Amino acid sequence: MITTINIFLSILGIYFLIGFLFGLYFLFKGATKIDPLMQNTKKKVRILLFPGVMATWPFLIMKLFKSKTV
Numbered sequence: 001m002i003t004t005i006n007i008f009l010s011i012l013g014i015y016f017l018i019g020f021l022f023g024l025y026f027l028f029k030g031a032t033k034i035d036p037l038m039q040n041t042k043k044k045v046r047i048l049l050f051p052g053v054m055a056t057w058p059f060l061i062m063k064l065f066k067s068k069t070v
Contacts, residue, residue, distance in 0.1 A: 016054060018057065019054035019057040020054055022054075022060070022061060023053040023054045023057065026060060026064065027046040027050060028046070034060075034064060034067050
């Protein structure tokens with residue numbers, strides 16, 4: 001049982017580590033590719049969006065790759 005818990009927590013940790021790294025990139029560079037209005041947002045707003053980006057990074061990465069805006 002402890003092995004199962006350790007595996008689950010390791011997978012969860014890797015998920016959020018990837019989410020953390022992707023969130024940093026996305027909020028300061030990638031978000032403007034999806035939504036051009038993000039260029040004018042303040043850093044405080046981006047920091048508030050950070051936990052949501054960390055949790056939903058698989059959906060946002062797919063949306064980022066599908067975006068046509070340069």
